Amino acid sequence: MAHESTSANPKVNYEYRRRKARDEMRGQVTSFAMMIFMTFIAFIIVIADFDKFYAFPVLLVLAGAQVVLQLYYFMHMSHKGHGTAALFLYSGALIAFVTILTFLTIVWW
Amino acid sequence: MDMNQKYTARTWPESPEKTTLEGKNKFLGFWLFLGGETVLFASLFATYLALKDKVPGNDHALAADMFELPLVFIMTMLLLTSSLTSVYAMYHMKNHNYQKMQTWLLITVFLGLAFLGFEIYEFNHYVHEFHHTFTSSAFGSAFYTLVGFHGAHVVVGLGWFTLLLVRNGKRGLNLYNAPKFFTASLYWHFIDVVWVFIFTVVYLMGMVG
Amino acid sequence: MKNGLKKWRFLPLFAAMAFILSGCGEPFLSTLQPAGEVAQKQFNLMMLSVAIMVLVIIVVAIVYVIAITKFRRSKLGDDFIPKQVEGSHRLEVIWTVIPIILLLILAVPTVALTFELGDQSGMEAEDEEGNREALVIDVRANLYWWEFAYPDQGVVTAQDLVVPTDQNVYFNVIASDVKHSFWIPAVGGKIDTNVDNMNTFYLNFDGEKAEEANNLFYGKCAELCGPSHALMDFKVQTMSQEDFDGWIAAMQESAESEQDFENDTVADGFAVFEEQGCIGCHAVDPTQQIGSSAGPNLTNFGERSYTAGILDNEDSDEVHAENIQNWIRNADVLKPGNTMGGYNEDDLSDEDLDALTEYLMSLKVYSE
Amino acid sequence: MSTVAEKRGFLAVLWDYLTTVDHKKIAILYLVSGGFFFLVGGIEAMLIRIQLAIPDNDFVSAGLYNELLTMHGTTMIFLAAMPLLFAFMNAVVPLQIGARDVAFPFLNSLGFWLFFFGGIFLNLSWFLGGAPDAGWTSYASLSLASPGHGIDFYVLGLQISGAGTLIAGINFLVTIINMRAPGMTYMRMPLFTWSTFVASALILFAFPPLTVGLFLMLFDRMFGANFFDVTMGGNTIIWEHLFWIFGHPEVYILILPAFGIFSDIISTFSKKRLFGYAAMVFATVLIGFLGFMVWAHHMFTTGLGPTANAIFAVATMAIAVPTGVKIFNWLLTMWGGSIRFTTPMLYAVAFIPSFVAGGVTGVMLASAAADYQYHDSYFVVAHFHYVIIGGVVLGLLAGTHFYWPKMFGTMLNETLGKITFWLFLIGFHGTFFIQHFLGLMGMPRRIWKFLPNQGLDLFNMISTVGAFFMALAVIVLLYNVVITQIKNVRVGNDPWGDGRTLEWAIPSPPPYYNFKQLPLVRGLDPLWIEKMEGRKEMTPAEPLGDIHMPNNSFIPFVMSLGLFIAAFGAMYQVDWRASDGADYVWSIPVLIIGMLITIGSMAVRSLKDDHGYHIHKEELMDDHDDKGGRE
Ligand code: HEA
Ligand code: HEA
Numbered sequence A: 001m002a003h004e005s006t007s008a009n010p011k012v013n014y015e016y017r018r019r020k021a022r023d024e025m026r027g028q029v030t031s032f033a034m035m036i037f038m039t040f041i042a043f044i045i046v047i048a049d050f051d052k053f054y055a056f057p058v059l060l061v062l063a064g065a066q067v068v069l070q071l072y073y074f075m076h077m078s079h080k081g082h083g084t085a086a087l088f089l090y091s092g093a094l095i096a097f098v099t100i101l102t103f104l105t106i107v108w109w
Numbered sequence B: 001m002d003m004n005q006k007y008t009a010r011t012w013p014e015s016p017e018k019t020t021l022e023g024k025n026k027f028l029g030f031w032l033f034l035g036g037e038t039v040l041f042a043s044l045f046a047t048y049l050a051l052k053d054k055v056p057g058n059d060h061a062l063a064a065d066m067f068e069l070p071l072v073f074i075m076t077m078l079l080l081t082s083s084l085t086s087v088y089a090m091y092h093m094k095n096h097n098y099q100k101m102q103t104w105l106l107i108t109v110f111l112g113l114a115f116l117g118f119e120i121y122e123f124n125h126y127v128h129e130f131h132h133t134f135t136s137s138a139f140g141s142a143f144y145t146l147v148g149f150h151g152a153h154v155v156v157g158l159g160w161f162t163l164l165l166v167r168n169g170k171r172g173l174n175l176y177n178a179p180k181f182f183t184a185s186l187y188w189h190f191i192d193v194v195w196v197f198i199f200t201v202v203y204l205m206g207m208v209g
Numbered sequence C: 001m002k003n004g005l006k007k008w009r010f011l012p013l014f015a016a017m018a019f020i021l022s023g024c025g026e027p028f029l030s031t032l033q034p035a036g037e038v039a040q041k042q043f044n045l046m047m048l049s050v051a052i053m054v055l056v057i058i059v060v061a062i063v064y065v066i067a068i069t070k071f072r073r074s075k076l077g078d079d080f081i082p083k084q085v086e087g088s089h090r091l092e093v094i095w096t097v098i099p100i101i102l103l104l105i106l107a108v109p110t111v112a113l114t115f116e117l118g119d120q121s122g123m124e125a126e127d128e129e130g131n132r133e134a135l136v137i138d139v140r141a142n143l144y145w146w147e148f149a150y151p152d153q154g155v156v157t158a159q160d161l162v163v164p165t166d167q168n169v170y171f172n173v174i175a176s177d178v179k180h181s182f183w184i185p186a187v188g189g190k191i192d193t194n195v196d197n198m199n200t201f202y203l204n205f206d207g208e209k210a211e212e213a214n215n216l217f218y219g220k221c222a223e224l225c226g227p228s229h230a231l232m233d234f235k236v237q238t239m240s241q242e243d244f245d246g247w248i249a250a251m252q253e254s255a256e257s258e259q260d261f262e263n264d265t266v267a268d269g270f271a272v273f274e275e276q277g278c279i280g281c282h283a284v285d286p287t288q289q290i291g292s293s294a295g296p297n298l299t300n301f302g303e304r305s306y307t308a309g310i311l312d313n314e315d316s317d318e319v320h321a322e323n324i325q326n327w328i329r330n331a332d333v334l335k336p337g338n339t340m341g342g343y344n345e346d347d348l349s350d351e352d353l354d355a356l357t358e359y360l361m362s363l364k365v366y367s368e
Numbered sequence D: 001m002s003t004v005a006e007k008r009g010f011l012a013v014l015w016d017y018l019t020t021v022d023h024k025k026i027a028i029l030y031l032v033s034g035g036f037f038f039l040v041g042g043i044e045a046m047l048i049r050i051q052l053a054i055p056d057n058d059f060v061s062a063g064l065y066n067e068l069l070t071m072h073g074t075t076m077i078f079l080a081a082m083p084l085l086f087a088f089m090n091a092v093v094p095l096q097i098g099a100r101d102v103a104f105p106f107l108n109s110l111g112f113w114l115f116f117f118g119g120i121f122l123n124l125s126w127f128l129g130g131a132p133d134a135g136w137t138s139y140a141s142l143s144l145a146s147p148g149h150g151i152d153f154y155v156l157g158l159q160i161s162g163a164g165t166l167i168a169g170i171n172f173l174v175t176i177i178n179m180r181a182p183g184m185t186y187m188r189m190p191l192f193t194w195s196t197f198v199a200s201a202l203i204l205f206a207f208p209p210l211t212v213g214l215f216l217m218l219f220d221r222m223f224g225a226n227f228f229d230v231t232m233g234g235n236t237i238i239w240e241h242l243f244w245i246f247g248h249p250e251v252y253i254l255i256l257p258a259f260g261i262f263s264d265i266i267s268t269f270s271k272k273r274l275f276g277y278a279a280m281v282f283a284t285v286l287i288g289f290l291g292f293m294v295w296a297h298h299m300f301t302t303g304l305g306p307t308a309n310a311i312f313a314v315a316t317m318a319i320a321v322p323t324g325v326k327i328f329n330w331l332l333t334m335w336g337g338s339i340r341f342t343t344p345m346l347y348a349v350a351f352i353p354s355f356v357a358g359g360v361t362g363v364m365l366a367s368a369a370a371d372y373q374y375h376d377s378y379f380v381v382a383h384f385h386y387v388i389i390g391g392v393v394l395g396l397l398a399g400t401h402f403y404w405p406k407m408f409g410t411m412l413n414e415t416l417g418k419i420t421f422w423l424f425l426i427g428f429h430g431t432f433f434i435q436h437f438l439g440l441m442g443m444p445r446r447i448w449k450f451l452p453n454q455g456l457d458l459f460n461m462i463s464t465v466g467a468f469f470m471a472l473a474v475i476v477l478l479y480n481v482v483i484t485q486i487k488n489v490r491v492g493n494d495p496w497g498d499g500r501t502l503e504w505a506i507p508s509p510p511p512y513y514n515f516k517q518l519p520l521v522r523g524l525d526p527l528w529i530e531k532m533e534g535r536k537e538m539t540p541a542e543p544l545g546d547i548h549m550p551n552n553s554f555i556p557f558v559m560s561l562g563l564f565i566a567a568f569g570a571m572y573q574v575d576w577r578a579s580d581g582a583d584y585v586w587s588i589p590v591l592i593i594g595m596l597i598t599i600g601s602m603a604v605r606s607l608k609d610d611h612g613y614h615i616h617k618e619e620l621m622d623d624h625d626d627k628g629g630r631e
């Protein structure tokens, strides 16, 4: 039961897979470039000394976007068969969020 | 199925990490583990945020006094790049190109080592320049614990890659070790994810506020 | 908690519960015999919830009893194959919606009372001259003893909390060593005395109910704090506003008045008190800063109802004297782990102890 | 199997158990060690009750009392209740889903040994200078002030056994997701499997905060950090939050599997499929989810402010709804069924009202403004023993009787079982019902002694008498176990006769590979379906073929042992650093040696390929019925 046949004709399959992998690689390089870019922006925001009020949300959004790129492109969560993994990761993220929110609000009251 | 069966690029399955039942289990189990790690790091972040700049006296250095952007920037670039190189490694793993995979993993390891070097330098700097130590204040304890936990993950990740490379150096890729390489690289990406939050929340937001 | 009471359906049940439960416990200790507005409101909320819970239990019990009596295999025979029912949407809805309604009936007054009790704005109210209207008391919990300060009056005392009846009294509570919790069950719920920060809440001592309890309530530490956690009791003396004003005045006066000893033994006792170093931990100055000494302030020690919060003086000088001596000799046994420790004959001779006792019992400010 | 085992020497059996990766044997390991710790925790409880029988008692000293109460709570929760649940999960879940094994047999064994060594470490504190004494919650200010090494034992012991629990949780999750037999869809899984699944998910997310909390405590106590030291900027409330973010889900980790056991028992002995199966599943998941949103109800009096208190109060109350759904579905399962009052069913039937009573007091506690009165009083003690004993322990006792034949191939004596049941039930209500009133009458919890003349004497005495009934019940159970194993009357696949799920379709105990051929699952309660169609066994889903099995391994034991050793080093290096600690210079080397053992065995594990072995088709065909003693 552990066998998972890929395609009837290995040759076609091979070519197809190579191409797909290359396409994917291109996507990954693009997302890497975006991540670098976002990091730059994040640092510039800090160097430019924006007000906390504006800087924090932007920084957090940038971090969030980077994480999504990591998860979906680098860690292949965009591929099928990641449903359960995503479910558990997001559950963890939800609890993580609640925990952090708590510590920001009702530890120092 | 014989785990050591030899494959060529053509017979190599599409998702080698999930082809065997062992691989499938390992793959899922590892993702679940990462779900738990998310909560683990959240607890550490939460603790850090609650204790940030909480020091016993006025003479103790605060976050904004110490952090240096260039250093953090370099560290971020190193780790981000190492994430990309491990993606390259997995690309070659899927194409059953063992040699290239090894090369890219090796590069990843070196980038990780460089990152660690900077981190050690950084900690050393804080301790000597600012007397900001693990025991000098609650802020110190929380800072070194959060960043140190991440650093420890980096160490484990590097050890893991190294062990895998050494163990499998001569025997090439098969369905027994492919899932191992794959989960190790997932781990590496996760370390990067955590770092994204560390540089944002600890350093960048620490500098601003 | 008026809106809770308005749920007329529960009224008979409610009354019956309250009647049965109020037979429980002692008026100076039991939450079931509330002796103040806060405790009363909490009691009402408790009774509302008990009523709901009893209702739930009754419903479950009815279905339950029928099910386990009617559907026994011994009655139905071994061959009986029950219908394999999948479920019922209508029933699912019913037993989802009804509990939600019951919970709402409980949740609304809960939230209301939580906010009501959480409202400390009364503490800030000032009269025309800018003086605070309400009485504020600072509470400091220490390993196995309690310190109470009246910041606006400039008075500090320990172990026996003295409060006026029929008004809101505000408390600022904190701990000096480890976490404790401040609880006077008959008068209202507890609040933790954290080491990190000050907590604030209020209580209201009902004059009439207090009389039933002989104007003396038991206070407890409600957070595990070490070996003698069980013995970290304190007492609350309640009195009318006038008496309280008199008490405060007497305390303030005692700070200004010169030491004058009734007789020589007392004077000797004071000498022992100084020589033995008692004074290093125990101040007899009511204006002392809260939190500045290692042991309870003893200014009005002679008037306290219990020695060390646990030994009942029974309003009798003999018992009181006995308690004091027992305590000084065996403090470490009576309250294990406390910082005072016992003084045996080598440390303190019997004569000295007698004199010391005499002195301590003479520490009165407000008894006629 | 056990008949085979008896013929072998004791050492061979011991070695077998030390190295086993078979989930059925690991189940037995969990059962035995969890049972042992239950006795330990129970003896501690008895000492507590004896001390509190009369006012101003001096049976135990103040310090010892605090150690007893801390170790009672900690042992019962971490070392008794959870491992006992793991015992049944290991024994039953793989069978219920038609799997040959768990997903990670090696990790399964590692999880057990970590728990075991953690538990032993914690309990060694009794002999090495004193047990922890700050309550099972170990609130930071008190636990930092606690002298000696008691709290260090707590921190390190729980850290080690907690790692084992986390591993076990992940293992069950992956097993249930990946290893189900053909046709065993999610919505056909028995409720015990479902509740194991949800409880494991809770473990996955609840244990990391505990791990972090313990690390902070460890750093503060052993390495000079200042997380909880207020004078250095620390904050003790952090511990309270981290502990309860773990602590509240923990109580559902305990109760959900018990719910699962009861669901299976009630449906089995009512001869009826579970009423409202889908709703039951949904309610289980919902309870798990809500369980993470309510922890601050343990901190109502901390001073979080009315807004936080109100939010957490309402969120807490919400849990009553899915729990109520479960209660009513159990009632309706019995309704219209054909109920047979076997011992397990007696427990299940007693569980319903007992748990409801505990649950509704939980809702009363959730009422924040009123909780200011209940909190840290005996009312809370009454609440949680009602839910824990009335829910979890009754579930464990029910499971013990229900699954004993599956695990050991012989049945516990029913008459003795019923005697145990009645003694325990009477004792339980006698002990704890009265404690509600003690709490309301103003008795704080965790008090070493209560003084006379406070109106608390009579009820405390009654409570103590009740506890003796429970002790008697436990002794009868032990006796039952012993004579049952001595008589050793073998039973067949389905000894209760009413089995509905897959575990009852194979021999008791099952052969080490569980299923010769994986069964084909055609619906909920697959065995019942086959029975209704006149078959006694499952239809296979595959032809007879080779079966892949994992090899035994000693590495998990060694790995855990290494941590156990390292923990001593970590703990005593504090004394070494203290000025007069020359006697403790060995501590750092011990720490290092321990870590090297662990890391070394991890390296061995990853460097040495372990592909397991195959049982060949021919062997399986030879393998006649004698192996499991089928009917
Ligand atoms: C197995 C363990 C277990 C379980 C299942 C529960 C279940 C619940 N618990 Fe309990 N609890 C503990 C173990 C458990 N608890 C422990 C160990 C402590 C103390 C820790 C310590 O301090 O040491 C504690 C403490 C505790 C507190 C803190 C008290 C304090 O310290 O001041 C609170 C407060 O809200 C609470 C609430 C609840 C609620 C609302 C539920 C609910 O899940 C109950 C839901 C069930 C029902 C309500 C019954 C069935 C429902 C119906 C029949 C439907 C209709 C019902 C209504 C409309 C009400 N619990
Ligand atoms: C799974 C959880 C669990 C279980 C099963 C129990 C079971 C029992 N518990 Fe408790 N308990 C807790 C969890 C649990 N408890 C927790 C978490 C606390 C809070 C701790 C804290 O405040 O920090 C607590 C606290 C607690 C207190 C309050 C202490 C205090 O606040 O000062 C009391 C007092 O009555 C008590 C009593 C009992 C009793 C009588 C039993 C009985 O049911 C026990 C029954 C078992 C036995 C009686 C075993 C019998 C053994 C033998 C007969 C010996 C035979 C031996 C050999 C042959 C070797 N427990």
Ligand SMILES: [Cu+2]
Pocket (backbone or CB within 6 Å): D247, D248, D251, D294, D295, D297, D298
């Ligand atoms: Cu809870």
